[in-house]
Amino acid sequence: MTATSVPQDSVQIDQSNPAAITSVQQTEELGLRESATFDRATIADIQRAAATGVYDIRGWGAKRKLPHFDDLLFLGASMSRYPLEGYREKCDTDVVLGDRHASRPLHLETPITIAGMSFGALSANAKEALGRGASEVGTSTTTGDGGMTPEERGQSKNLVYQYLPSRYGMNPDDLRKADAIEVVLGQGAKPGGGGMLLGQKITERVAGMRTLPVGIDQRSASRHPDWTGPDDLEIKIGELREITDWKTPIYVKIGASRPYYDTALAVKAGADVVVVDGMQGGTAATQQVFIENVGIPTLAAIPQAVQALQELGMHRKVQLIVSGGIRTGADVAKAMALGADAVAIGTAALIALGDNDPRYAAEYAALGSAAGFYDDFQDGRDPAGITTQDPELASRLDPVAAGRRLANYLRVLTMEAQTIARACGKSHLHNLEPEDLVALTIEASAMARVPLAGTNWIPGVK
Amino acid sequence: MVTLTSPESQIPSAAPQVSANPVAFVVDLIDSPVRDLNQALHDAEDGQAWTVINPGGKHSLAVGIDTDISVSINGHAGYYAAGMHQKGEVTISGNAGVGLAENIMSGRVHVKGDASQSAAATGHGGLVVIDGNAGARCGISMKGVDIVVGGNIGHMSAFMAQAGRLVVCGDAGEALGDSIYEARIYVKGSVASLGADCIQKPMESEHLEELAELLIAAGRTDDPTEFKRYGSARNLYHFSVHNSTAY
Numbered sequence: 001m002t003a004t005s006v007p008q009d010s011v012q013i014d015q016s017n018p019a020a021i022t023s024v025q026q027t028e029e030l031g032l033r034e035s036a037t038f039d040r041a042t043i044a045d046i047q048r049a050a051a052t053g054v055y056d057i058r059g060w061g062a063k064r065k066l067p068h069f070d071d072l073l074f075l076g077a078s079m080s081r082y083p084l085e086g087y088r089e090k091c092d093t094d095v096v097l098g099d100r101h102a103s104r105p106l107h108l109e110t111p112i113t114i115a116g117m118s119f120g121a122l123s124a125n126a127k128e129a130l131g132r133g134a135s136e137v138g139t140s141t142t143t144g145d146g147g148m149t150p151e152e153r154g155q156s157k158n159l160v161y162q163y164l165p166s167r168y169g170m171n172p173d174d175l176r177k178a179d180a181i182e183v184v185l186g187q188g189a190k191p192g193g194g195g196m197l198l199g200q201k202i203t204e205r206v207a208g209m210r211t212l213p214v215g216i217d218q219r220s221a222s223r224h225p226d227w228t229g230p231d232d233l234e235i236k237i238g239e240l241r242e243i244t245d246w247k248t249p250i251y252v253k254i255g256a257s258r259p260y261y262d263t264a265l266a267v268k269a270g271a272d273v274v275v276v277d278g279m280q281g282g283t284a285a286t287q288q289v290f291i292e293n294v295g296i297p298t299l300a301a302i303p304q305a306v307q308a309l310q311e312l313g314m315h316r317k318v319q320l321i322v323s324g325g326i327r328t329g330a331d332v333a334k335a336m337a338l339g340a341d342a343v344a345i346g347t348a349a350l351i352a353l354g355d356n357d358p359r360y361a362a363e364y365a366a367l368g369s370a371a372g373f374y375d376d377f378q379d380g381r382d383p384a385g386i387t388t389q390d391p392e393l394a395s396r397l398d399p400v401a402a403g404r405r406l407a408n409y410l411r412v413l414t415m416e417a418q419t420i421a422r423a424c425g426k427s428h429l430h431n432l433e434p435e436d437l438v439a440l441t442i443e444a445s446a447m448a449r450v451p452l453a454g455t456n457w458i459p460g461v462k
Numbered sequence: 463m464v465t466l467t468s469p470e471s472q473i474p475s476a477a478p479q480v481s482a483n484p485v486a487f488v489v490d491l492i493d494s495p496v497r498d499l500n501q502a503l504h505d506a507e508d509g510q511a512w513t514v515i516n517p518g519g520k521h522s523l524a525v526g527i528d529t530d531i532s533v534s535i536n537g538h539a540g541y542y543a544a545g546m547h548q549k550g551e552v553t554i555s556g557n558a559g560v561g562l563a564e565n566i567m568s569g570r571v572h573v574k575g576d577a578s579q580s581a582a583a584t585g586h587g588g589l590v591v592i593d594g595n596a597g598a599r600c601g602i603s604m605k606g607v608d609i610v611v612g613g614n615i616g617h618m619s620a621f622m623a624q625a626g627r628l629v630v631c632g633d634a635g636e637a638l639g640d641s642i643y644e645a646r647i648y649v650k651g652s653v654a655s656l657g658a659d660c661i662q663k664p665m666e667s668e669h670l671e672e673l674a675e676l677l678i679a680a681g682r683t684d685d686p687t688e689f690k691r692y693g694s695a696r697n698l699y700h701f702s703v704h705n706s707t708a709y
Contacts, residue, residue, distance in 0.1 A: 054701075167584035167603060170565050172526055172546040199700055211586070211605040211624045213644060216699040221622060225602040226561035226580035232541070235521050236561075239542040242500045243526030 045288075056288040057196065059121075059377030059387065061189050061280045061325065061347060066297040068280065069331040071444030072437050073453060076423040084422035091418040092428040095342050097319050098180055098249020098272035101241065105249055105272070106158055106180055109138025110414045111342035111429060112332055114349050115277070115323050116162045116182065116253070118144025120197055120206040120218075121284030121377065122350075123394035124151045125402070126386045129353050131155030132399060133406025137414070142182060142344070145195050145220060147209050148174040155403070160251065163240065166195060166220030168210040172243060180273070181240055181248055183233070185224075185262070186255030188281025188298070188324040190290045195220035198285060200380040203389040230265040237270045251275050256301035256324065257294070263308040267318050275344065276305045278324025282347040284387065285378035298324035298335075300447035306339030315339065316430075329416020336417070337432035338448060345413075352409035353402040354384045486511045486534075496520050506531050519559065524552050527569070544571040547588060563590045566607055579616065582609045585626065591680040598635065601628045604645055610680035620647055621657065629676050631684050639692055643699075647692040648673050650684060659698045663691045 034040060048056060077083035084091060099105035114134050119127050121144065128151040134141045140158035147169020153159055161178030163170065175181065186192065197206075197218040207214045227236045237250050252266040253275035266274045278298025283291065302322055309315040322335045323344035335343050347355075356364075358371040360383035367374070367381060377387035385396035421429050424436045438453040439445035445452040446459035489499050491514060499514065500522070506512065508530040514537075517523055521540035524533045524547075531550040535543070538556035547566045557575035566585040576594035583599065585607025592609070598616030601609050601623055610629040617635035620628050623645030633651035640657020646669070647660075656662075665687075673686040 167565060167605070170584060171586070172528070172548055172565070172567060175546070196701075213699070216643075217701050219622065219641060219698075221603065225599060225621075226542075226564050226583040232560070235541045239522040239525050239545050239561075239564075242497065242522045243546055245501060245504060246497070 057198075057285050057378055058288055058291070058375045059282065059284050060291075060375040061282040062292050064292050066280060067299050067441065067444045067447050068297060068325060069299060069334045071299070071440045072334050072448055072450065073440060074330075074333070074337075074420055074424060074436055075438060076420075077425045081425045083425050084427060086419060086422050089422065090427060091422050093414055093418060095319070095430070097321070097342065098251070100249075100272040100318055101270065102180075102247060102249040102272055104179075104247045106140060108140060108158065108342070110410060111139075111336065111340075112326075112410055112413050112417075113139050113160075113321065113342055113344045114141040115281070115344035115346035116142035116144045116160070116184065117346055117350075118146040118197075118284065119149045119152065120144075120146040120201060120210070120389070121387060123385060123388055123397065124149060124205075125394050125397040125399045126350075126353060127152040128155050128399040129397065129402035129406060130349060131159070132403025133349075133352070133410060134158070136403065136407035137410045139410065140179065143178075145169075145197070145210075146206065147171065148177065149209075151399075153177060155399075162253075164195075164220070165222065165224045166210075166218075167225070168218070168220065175240070176244055176248075178248060180251055181244070182251040182253050182275065183237065183240070183271075184253045185233075185266075186253065186257070186277070187283060188255045188277030188279050188295055189283035190286045191255030191257040191295045192222055193286055193290050193294070194222035196285050196378075198378045198380075201378070201389045206389055230269050233265075233269040241270075249273060251321070253277060255279075255281075256296050256298065258304075259296075259301040260304040260308045263305040263320075264312060267309065267312055267314050271318060273319045273321060274305065274309075275321040275323065276301050277344075278322070280325030281323055282350075297447065298322060298326075299444060302335060302338040302340060303447070303449040309339075316341065329413045329418075330420060332413055332417040333420040333429065333432055334437065336429050337436050338434060338450075341430065348409070349406055350386055352406045353386055354397060354405065355382075355386050357384050360384055486513050488513045488515060490515050491518060491520060492516045496522060499523070500525060503527055503529075503531065503533065517556070521559070527552065538575070547571055557594070558592075562592075563588075563607075566590060576613070577611075581611075582607050585609070587626075589676075589679055595632065601626070601645070604628065608676055608679075610676055610682065612680075612682065614651070617654070618657070620645055620660075623647075627672065627676055629673065629680070629689070631682065639694075641698060642692075642694045644694065646672075648676075648686075648689040649692065650689045653690075653692070656692065659695050660692055661695045663693045665689070665691050 095111040097106040130141045131152045132155045135157040141156045142160040158179045160180040162182045164184045199215045199217045249272040251273040252271035254262040256278045279295035319341035321342045322340040326343045326345045361371045363383035380388045382388040385393045437450040510531045512533045514535045517537040519538045519540045523539045523543045525545035528548040533552045535554045540559040542561040543558045544552040544563045551570045553572045558573045558577045560578045562577045562581040563571040564583045566588045568588045570589045572591040577592045577596045579597035581596045581600045582590040584603045586605045589608045593612045595613035596611045596615045600615040600619040602621045604623045604626045606625040608627045614632035620639045622641045624643040628647045630649045634649045634653045636654040637657035639660030670686045
């Protein structure tokens with residue numbers, strides 16, 4: 001859906017027309033053949049563009065089919081490998097992040113962290129729920145554009161404070177309250193793109209935190225205003241360290257596009273932790289054409305980042321956090337087997353809170369969407385009360401109950417990853433390795449740099 | 463621990479100072495690393511006065527100060543001098559590098575020479591005075607800081623400026639105030655070009671008064687009536703297809 005002004009002479013398309021949906025179902029029943037090139041979604045995009053004259057803006061991450069963790073399988077132990085007894089023999093999950101330079105690195109009980117999502121894009125209750133859920137299982141949350149809210153700081157035992165190009169809400173007091181600082185250079189959904197928070201969500205409180213008039217569109221720059229390039233970044237990180245007396249770990253987050261070079265340069269600049277966000281990573285609002293066409297899949301990004309760390313002799317010394325489409329414990333285990341030290345979840349965390357809940361089916365339909373499809377986070381009318389600043393809608397989300405759901409989900413992810421790790425004979429999630437994996441497709445084999453199942457062939461490697 | 467060259471027997475923790483008659487702690491950056499200087503300034507108490515000698519263009523000097531102290535840097539400073547300044551006053555008797563007083567929250571930072579690009583970028587409050595020229599992108603994304611530049615400023619200054627005032631006693635470079643929100647810009651000299659959505663606006667009495675106060679605060683004697691005011695046309699406040707060529 002496009003949240004923009006529409007020219008008066010344009011034609012509005014009613015995407016919520018139930019009769020139209022029924023008609024499409026009938027065409028399938030009639031055996032009509034849909035074009036692979038001009039499928040229904042593409043036709044709808046063209047019709048929408050022709051009607052409005054502007055591009056589509058939406059939230060969520062890439063929706064196209066991409067090589068992903070589903071294309072990898074684990075080689076559980078049998079004769080040549082010795083498994084650990086499921087649920088009985090210990091498989092540790094903790095991780096230390098940022099011990100390269102900082103005197104106070106983070107020690108998390110699970111390597112599954114919560115990715116940066118801003119207050120403004122999310123409601124205060126949603127931010128509080130993220131903090132509650134993460135703290136219950138001993139992991140961290142991350143702020144976002146717009147700064148640090150008392151709700152989140154109050155509930156997050158471990159809070160990562162993002163230092164973004166816009167510097168909305170940037171405050172040295174909050175900087176010193178943070179458990180880690182994440183210098184954001186890019187986001188997987190839109191590497192090279194700036195931020196956009198449409199006026200519907202700029203309430204009085206959001207506007208106050210961002211020093212903007214109420215109700216206007218918030219634009220934000222695609223690059224930091226006071227440095228260019230890795231040499232400058234090194235000096236910038238030095239400044240942040242000086243302000244925080246070298247206590248606080250410094251992360252550098254990159255959108256996956258050239259992760260080999262970007263990771264190497266982040267290490268050179270002095271990062272304690274590198275965060276690589278693949279193109280399946282979510283966003284609050286950006287152009288659909290950006291989400292679907294810029295960046296590389298998470299699966300392709302991890303080996304490149306790991307290679308850079310290994311060549312520099314910094315693998316496991318500068319920790320690697322991977323995000324972008326993590327859904328299950330298997331995804332977690334696969335990311336870690338490929339060399340990640342931890343993962344971050346965003347979209348999955350929102351779903352755990354209650355995003356796209358079928359109990360709001362009627363309201364999603366009224367918005368021209370459906371439970372499981374709702375991605376118009378920019379409109380601020382989220383029936384689940386998560387991606388909204390509407391007080392009435394936001395009040396629907398109970399931060400305590402939602403936090404409990406997130407904690408449950410994080411526990412499940414952790415246990416699932418442990419189960420797989422034990423099956424591979426590992427006493428710690430970090431002991432998973434590429435040798436534990438094979439690929440189902442040639443594409444995934446080439447990207448993940450693990451053999452095609454049943455062979456010892458890795459395209460492009462050996 | 464910093465090496466204090468004068469008075470030799472006094473260290474900050476042992477000798478809290480009275481603001482009415484401050485004793486200047488002198489830090490020589492030939493002897494002391496920047497880390498020790500900043501740690502001492504973070505541990506300093508209200509009313510103290512510090513002097514930094516031989517700064518040698520080092521980066522991150524006097525960053526993150528959160529007490530009501532005065533710091534004099536006698537010489538040139540590198541990147542991010544007085545970054546995220548919160549209280550007190552920093553005076554640089556020389557030139558300053560990129561990102562002077564970036565994200566300043568309050569207090570005062572004064573450069574008696576020139577400043578490089580991105581001076582006072584994203585500043586939320588306080589006053590930044592640059593007696594000489596400032597480079598490109600001065601006041602970019604400013605969020606409430608006041609900036610007074612005695613000389614010229616470079617291109618793309620006050621880009622996406624949200625709030626605060628930028629006063630330029632010389633000339634402004636190209637694309638001044640591009641995509642500006644509610645910040646106010648006063649320029650005495652010429653403007654090479656205005657950026658997207660930035661227009662000249664009339665100087666009303668309230669603007670003359672505001673400008674006069676800023677000039678006095680910066681220690682300047684310029685005549686406010688010689689300045690022109692620039693600000694947002696507010697056409698880009700809501701994304702519209704009709705403005706697509708402006709972005």
